[in-house]
Amino acid sequence: MRPTPPHIETLGRTMVRPKWIAALLLALVIAGAFAWLGQWQLERAVQSGHVVERATESVKPLNDVARVNGAATSVGDGQLVHATGTFAPGDYGMLVGRLNNGTAGYWVTARFTPTDKDKDGKTAQLAVARGWAPTEQKAKDAIAELSSQPATTVTLVGRLLPTEAPEAPKSGGDPFEMKDMSVAALVNLWHGLGDSDVYSSYLVEHGTPPAGLTAIYSPRPVEQATVDWLNIFYAAEWAIFAGFAIFLWYRVVRDAWEKQREDDEADYEAAMAAWAVARGSAPSESASGQKLD
Known part of the structure; x- marks a missing residue:
């Protein structure tokens, strides 16, 4: 029997699998932690910056x-x-x-x-x-x-x-x-x-x-x-890390999806090759139903 072509799952379908939903939640928690650290660094930059005040009006x-x-x-x-x-x-x-x-x-x-x-x-x-x-x-x-x-x-x-x-x-x-x-x-x-x-x-x-x-x-x-530019730089870094956490989840899911697709295609190609070999080695039959030597 001819092998049935594999059903290629879409990337979106793969993303909503329970294990990847759980991984997304973990990535969001990590991204949220990075965002909080970035906000903390930004607040430090504002707090550590100070207004230069001098008593210029006292002679x-x-x-x-x-x-x-x-x-x-x-x-x-x-x-x-x-x-x-x-x-x-x-x-x-x-x-x-x-x-x-x-x-x-x-x-x-x-x-x-x-x-x-x-x-x-x-x-x-x-x-x-x-x-x-x-x-x-x-x-x-x-x-x-x-x-x-x-x-x-x-x-x-x-x-x-x-x-x-x-x-x-x-x-x-x-x-x-x-x-x-x-x-x-x-x-x-x-x-x-x-x-x-x-x-x-x-x-x-x-x-x-x-x-x-x-x-x-x-x-x-x-x-x-005055502004503490070093803390602002750190805040920007944490924001980049937060975005990278989400991107990393997407990249892992996509890699898993591509790997599954390649494995399914490889299995189908192997099954087709085996089926073709099986067909080629099977004995032929005459119109009367007698096997031909």
């Missing part, structure tokens, strides 16, 4: 937070400070293209020499942005008025900010025109520094601005939250 002495002749510290960035000293009448300058509450204009800058010595016991120079003017002429008028005033001792209060990187002047433009509040560039324009130190940061003056200038808008620095 501190300049020398408590400012540095000289080196990179500015994050401690002094945005800090309100006070210092007593004098402005140098001959070292007023102007910066172009400075925004103040979204409006472009000009900053009037100055050199300020605090009376107190710096941490190295030396006289130090501080760059100060004294105010903003909407037009170049108003900025020049303010500079002329301030430069004519005698050097008197004043107490200065303002926000300490990190120096800006200087930019090269545009081709064909005024080589002496400055746009950035760069301490390094301003030092080259100041007179009679001698061996004085120079503060790495500059100050935006607060209070009533002089010579008809407008106060420069300098709000408190935005508090920043």
